[in-house]
Amino acid sequence: MFDTVLVANRGEIACRVIRTLRELGIRSVAVYSDADRRAKHVTDADIAVRIGPPPAQESYLSIPAIIEAARATGARAIHPGYGFLSENADFARACDDVGIVFIGPGVEALGLMGDKIRAKEHVAKAGVPVIQGVTSLGPDGSPLSDGDLEAAAVELGFPILIKPSAGGGGKGMEPVFERSGLSEGLATARRVARAAFGDDTLLLERLVTAPRHIEVQLLADAHGNTIHLVERECSLQRRHQKVIEEAPSVLLSEETRARIGEAACTVARSVGYVGAGTVEFLVSDDAPDEFFFMEMNTRLQVEHPVTELVTGVDLVAWQVRIAAGDTLTIGQDDIVPRGHAVEARVYAEDPESGFLPSTGTILALHEASGDGVRVDSSLVTGLTVSPNYDPMLAKVIAWGTDRAAALSRLDTALSETTVLGVRTNIEYLRALIADPDVQAGRLETTLIERKLPDLAFRHPDAALLCAAAVALTVPNPVEAGVWHTATGWRTGGIRAPRRFVFATNPTERVEVLVEGERFTVGDSTHTVRRVGEAVEVDGVTTRWAIVRDGDVLWLGQDGFSWPLRVVDREAELAEALAAIDRGSRPVAPEVRSPMPGTVVAVPVSDGDLVEAGATIVTVEAMKMEHKLVASIAGRVSLSARPGDLVKLDELLATIEPQETTP
Incomplete structure (x- = not known):
């Protein structure tokens, strides 16, 4: 067994790997960029080494920096986690060159399965069913022109799915x-592929509508033993990013479960696979006994905890043992799933605003716990959520004796989770798992897009605004230290009369007048009293987590959270003067960045006439691209260029409305 292992990753997966290394008695080494200097994985590890500035290309994707950190700390092995360099054959080769064990498969398997085109051709020869498709490379390996690809796509038939190889x-x-x-579609896919993987080779496949996404977890040692550990259902996705995962799938019969598991093992054996890996399949909801190979992930998956909970197998521990040369001591017959597990991914994003990424500082935190609940997290109070990396903050996982029990326990765990300081998708996750189709197991990969328009999101109501007004009666609540709790909040006596104005969104202002126990919110009056650590509004007692950050009050309850801006008299006056100055003049709609990020594309030129809905600027943040469009037709005036680093709300372009000719 290794005495020291370096974890070449960050966030919740680095924390999770470090936890198992500690249980195995292995010294852990964390690496960090300047943006992660105070991150949880840094403090969890036995040793931490700085590897560069915030951009991933100069830190977590820098092979020389990570290899040097391993050599400097005496690490005999490197665990890559997932993402970053976890499926990079050059990284595995660099480890081999200096005598460091890469905790993952061999270079051959990484190279073959890391190329979707070659992988698909390879598994088809092994007898595993695949989806029809074409590549962006010609027979001689040279890139096809866009014209050739268009012709191939037409022959293939629409709809199609373009994806990086x-x-x-x-x-x-x-x-x-x-x-x-x-x-x-081709231009976007190429741009993202180059930025994320350094390779813009593409694969075009027939798009299977209303498919189910089923994946099979594998373990294989270097002594010829390969087993599968139950399938996972990962059909609840948004923009091809998984949101909710579970094990096992309610779709498969026992006969299909055995066949798809054996097909996954066939894929692994065909490349001499060693370690933990996952083979992903598309399964038709209309024909659940048919499945098609999509790809093999030659690494640990984000959703691996659901497999661990239903099998009792620590996949990270086996990754380390297999890399150290151990033989699997569990066989296929030993893998008998017990109960059901469901995982929800907590992201720093605002679902109601098109899932825009959210950045900021974690001001208050409470994470769920208890029987059947597991939380894999990188969160700590004071952590800065940076735009440089993936927006996933944590995973909340629940186990139950059956699927209904697991979903119920997950909902409770999410309701007990409080994250204040950044917007999160927790409320959205609760709404999603409460959907009747999700409850019934009627899942497919387009469900979220279909359901999202009808999902109801909570907004600041009278009770929240009354709680906010009560909170403001306490001087310097953050310094008092009583607000950092998810079980309620405390307040001193209420002075009357008081007037507060809150901005519930960029344009809406709500006034709250406080006179003793009478609170007037807009046009309605309420009776408000403090009851212990809670507040009673019109006889209904509620608890809130509340924390103040400058002129913003963050409030949270049952997974719901909201930032309220406190509008002081100076801000009110400035807004009023701006409105007077503007008068009746038409306002030229502005295109502003909804988050900090990098401008990656500007498909229009300064002075162009554009239609409403045309893409003006594309901003990349947290490994995702966001297209910003014109709200009206008009002439565009640009303030941004590709490569610009932009701040939240920074002006990127203005659209001047064009006068129509009578």
Whole structure:
């Protein structure tokens, strides 16, 4: 067994790997960029080494920096986690060159399965069913022109799915439903593929509508033993990014479960696979006994905890043992699933605003616990959530004796989770798992897009605004230290009369007048009293987590959270003067960045006439691209160029409305 292992990753997966290393008695080494200097994985590890500035290309994707950190600390092995360099054959080769064990498969398997085109051709020869498709490379290996690709796509038939040949995680995958959208889809997929994987080779496949996404977990040692550990259902996705995962799938019969498991093992054996890996399949909801190979992930998966909970197998521990040369001591017959497990991914994003990424500082935190609940997290109070990396903050996983029990326990765990300081998707996750189709197991990969328009999100109500007004009666609540709790909040006596104005969104202002126990919110009056550590509004007692950050109050309850800006008299006056100055003049709509990030594309030129809905600027943040469009038709005036680093709300372009000719 190794005495020291370096974890070449960050966030919750680095924390999770370090936890198992500690249980195995192995010294752990963390690496960090300047943006992660105070991150949880840094403090969890026995040793931490700085490897560069915040951009991933200069830190977590820098092979020389990571190899040097391993050599300097005496690490005999490197665990890559997932993402970053976890499926990079050059990284595995660099480890071999200096005598460091790469905790993953061999270079041959990484190279073959890391290339979706070669992988698909390879498994088809092994007898595993695949989906029809074409590649962006010609027979001689040279790139095809866009014209040739368009012709191939037309022959293949729409709809199609464009995806990078290298990498995974849904990044760069672009569905195209008709020929007119092909050019933009190809350009976007290439750009994301180059940025994320350094390779813009593409694969075009027939898009299977309403499919189920089923994946099979594998373990294989260097002594010829390969087993599968139950399938996972990963059909609840948004933009090809998984949101909710569970094990086992309610779709498969026992006969199909055995066949798909054996097909996954066939894929692994065909490349001499060693370690933990996953083979992903598409399964038709209309024909659940048919499945098609999509790809093999030659690494640990984000959703591995659900497999661990239903099998009792620590996959990370076996990754380390296999890399050290151990033989698997569990056989196929030993893998008998027990109960059901469901995982929800907690992201720093705002679902109601198109899932825009959220950045900021974690001001208050409470994570769920208890029987059947597991939380894999990188969160700590004071952590800065940076735009440089993936927006996933944590995973909340629940186990139950059956699927209904697991979903119920997950909902409770999410309701007990409080994260204040950044917007999160927790409320959205609760709404999603409460959906009747999800409850009934009627899942497919387009469900979220279909259901999202009808999902109801909570907004600041009278009770929240009353709680906010009560909170403001306490001087310097953050310094008092009583607000950092998820079980309620405390307040001193209420002075009356008081007037507060809150901005519930960029345009809406709500006034709250406080006179003793009478609170007037807009046009309604309420009776408000403090009851212990809670507040009673019109006889209903509620608990809130509340923390103040400058002129913003963050409030959280049952997974719901909201930032309220306190509008002081100076801000009110400035807004009023701005409105007077503007008068009746038409306002030229502005295109502003909804988050900090990098401008990666500007498909229009300064002075162009554009239609409403046209893409003006594309901003990349947290490994995702966001297209910002014109709200009206008009002439565009640009303030941004590709490569610009932009701040939240920074002006990128203005659209001047064009006068119509009578």
